[in-house]
Amino acid sequence: MAALGDLVGIDDRTVLVLGQELDVEHGRPDVANALVHRAGDTLVLVDTGVTEPFRAALREATGRVGSWSRALVLTTHGHVDHVGNNDLADELGVPVEHYVPAPDLDQMRDPASYWVRSFERIGGLGSLPAPPVLADTLLSVFRPMRPFGATTRTFEELPLEVVRIGSVRFTGWTFADGAVRVLRSQGHTAGHVIVHLRDCGVLHLSDEGNGACGAMADADQLKIQTVLGAVALLLEEGSAGLLTDGHTFAVRRGPEAAADLDGLLEQATALQAAALRLAGEGREVRAADFASGYAEAAAALGGGGANPNAMFTAMMTVNALHEIGLRPESADPDAPWSRPGLR
CATH class of the missing domain: 1.10.10 (Arc Repressor Mutant, subunit A)
Incomplete structure (x- = not known):
């Protein structure tokens, strides 16, 4: 059985670092999977999870992908299970860039207010505690929480590009001479992005595939379903060969992954x-x-x-x-x- 921080080798320069499921009752945060990849001389980290043990696993993974002399840290969205170790960017000892989605900045700065607003919407459902209590209980298990580093900027400070992958067109941003594509999806949260690693064929869906119906107050169901369909097409036509995400603790291959996305739709x-x-x-x-x-x-x-x-x-x-x-x-x-x- 997979455990927090297990490393799944995808190829000699790409590792998936496995997270864990949420268990608030026992004080266990959910931790999102992270990708560690090397594109030329650039180390690429896609999300950083949360908790010190996961941080240590990330550091171990950075030593398994070959040598690198610069780093690129990409945050797919602002939820606490994806951003807690973002200041790891400051400890890598090389020139580094770190980008986060601008629409998610407010929740990264003040996650309590974000979750209180989310829970206020469900006040009449069942016997859940008051929204501030529920938010405090949830957030208390996510420690330490360091979502920003010295080099953090927003993707939206960069010129927007049209990114073509196979027959599908996205808008977003490219890095490492086009080897890393950050694609705007904005379904699971207002600022969500997905990441395509050209050279290893991995498409990281992060949390866009986390259930058939988005739960968050800022979720956009149409965008979730649109991106699931677009990614399924990329997998079917071979423009992406492998699918990873934030909470499925496995690497899924083209036809199998496309079938899973069809199932969500x-x-x-x-x-x-x-x-x-x-x-x-x-x-x-x-x-x-x-x-x-x-x-x-x-x-x-x-x-x-x-x-x-x-x-x-x-x-x-x-x-x-x-x-x-x-x-x-x-x-x-x-x-x-x-x-x-x-x-």
Whole structure:
């Protein structure tokens, strides 16, 4: 069984560093996988996870990919399980660049406010603690938290490029003479990016594939589904050969990975159908009642994401209600939801 910090060799210059699942009850943070790659003389780190043991595993991985004289650290998005060791960039002893997505800066600076806002949306669902308490409990397990280093900049300070991979066009940025492509996806969070490593054929989806329905308050379901479809096409046509992500502790190959992405898209449509069924014909819906049925549908489809738990299922529920056009009738946490009138 995989353990935190295990190193999965992809080739002689690319290593996937494995994270772990979330277990708040036992004080264990989820830790996102990280990629360590060498492009010429440039060390590339894609995300840095969190915790000191994971930091040590990252350092070990940097010694397995060959010699390098400069470094590039890329943050796919601002969630705490991806950014805790970002100041490792300052300890590499070589010239280094570190880039983060500008739309995620606020949550990186103040994760408590981000998570309180996220949990305020689910106040009427179940018996969860008050949002500030829930946010404090969650964030307390993510230590140490060092999301910025001396060289941190935002991707958006760089000129935007059209990046062509096979038959698909993205916008984003390229590094290391085009060997590293950072592609804007912005589905899981407002600033999310995915990363393509040209020379080893790895496409790192990070958290865009973390469940069929994005749970976050800033998630964009259309963008999630669009990027899943685009990546599946790249894998099918051989423009990318391997798929990695933030929370699947494995390297998946082209056809297998494309089939997994197709499965997520099918789950998304099935969940939307379940949401419509639960909402009924235009009647008022109690979010708590809807949440119970939606959670059952998500569990039956295997659609709970990488860390299924009550918090994230409740957040998915609120997004699902919005996706089918319902809105709360007041600011009361227990207010019913219904479709706004067209006149």
